[in-house]
Amino acid sequence: MFKVSQEIRLNTNAAGSLGQAIGDGSDGNSPESVCIFGRYQRTPDADAYPTEPPQVYIAPELTDAGKVQLLHLPSGAMRINSTVSFIIKRNGVKGNFDVRLENPSGQHGPALQLEQLDPERFQVQCHLTQAGLYKVHIKCNSVPLPKSPYIIVTIAGAAPAEATIVSSSPAMPIFDSDASKVHSRGLGLTHINLLERNEFTVDGSSAGSDMLFVGILGSQGPCEEVVVKHMGRNVYRVMYQVREPGNYIIVAKWGEQHIPGSPFRLSSE
Numbered sequence: 001m002f003k004v005s006q007e008i009r010l011n012t013n014a015a016g017s018l019g020q021a022i023g024d025g026s027d028g029n030s031p032e033s034v035c036i037f038g039r040y041q042r043t044p045d046a047d048a049y050p051t052e053p054p055q056v057y058i059a060p061e062l063t064d065a066g067k068v069q070l071l072h073l074p075s076g077a078m079r080i081n082s083t084v085s086f087i088i089k090r091n092g093v094k095g096n097f098d099v100r101l102e103n104p105s106g107q108h109g110p111a112l113q114l115e116q117l118d119p120e121r122f123q124v125q126c127h128l129t130q131a132g133l134y135k136v137h138i139k140c141n142s143v144p145l146p147k148s149p150y151i152i153v154t155i156a157g158a159a160p161a162e163a164t165i166v167s168s169s170p171a172m173p174i175f176d177s178d179a180s181k182v183h184s185r186g187l188g189l190t191h192i193n194l195l196e197r198n199e200f201t202v203d204g205s206s207a208g209s210d211m212l213f214v215g216i217l218g219s220q221g222p223c224e225e226v227v228v229k230h231m232g233r234n235v236y237r238v239m240y241q242v243r244e245p246g247n248y249i250i251v252a253k254w255g256e257q258h259i260p261g262s263p264f265r266l267s268s269e
Contacts, residue, residue, distance in 0.1 A: 095141035104132025177208030179257035192268035204234040210255035
């Protein structure tokens with residue numbers, strides 16, 4: 001609450017002239033009024049204080065969005081017409097979450113529904129109906145998460161049906177390999193140059209015997225040109241070229257397992 005004060009000046013020298021002031025018919029409304037203690041002088045701006053009630057501003061609670069975790073978000077490509085489910089873990093962060101899905105056409109849908117599993121975890125489900133790159137935008141108290149938007153890749157084609165096929169062809173050999181020991185390097189894994197050949201190297205010399213699979217997908221579909229060349233001793237050179245700007249994802253697998261860092265997410269402008 002604000003306190004309003006006035007400045008009062010007392011002129012005791014005029015106390016003796018009290019009778020004369022009263023006899024002159026002073027009405028007391030002048031800036032200088034006479035009282036028994038002397039002459040009362042009021043400053044001109046003594047009543048200039050605002051009379052409106054004080055306004056109180058409440059700042060929003062600070063949000064550390066970096067503590068929020070995203071669990072079970074798919075890292076590989078998904079088939080169209082499939083449902084993706086993932087979990088948001090707040091890790092003590094207070095506030096409300098807003099999750100929205102952007103389809104490959106760039107259109108934003110309504111906020112996705114969150115199902116609370118416990119005070120710390122929320123489950124989110126979304127249905128993917130188009131092929132391309134989906135973006136999941138997540139905010140906590142209107143603050144985007146550090147890695148938002150998250151990318152989900154969808155590809156066309158129906159999932160293979162489960163069936164038992166009897167064939168006389170030899171069975172696929174079982175390779176003894178460890179994808180975690182594969183090393184990758186090169187500028188083609190950090191940024192993309194349009195209309196130029198981008199390259200990177202995959203070294204599987206310490207990962208055992210297996211096959212290397214490389215795929216590159218952009219917002220307009222698969223990359224037009226990808227060349228994988230074996231240099232010897234399980235060392236491969238990968239070359240690719242893109243013509244359209246946008247977001248791209250590079251998937252590199254050693255056998256059935258992703259190599260360290262895969263899938264790689266890049267963008268070109």
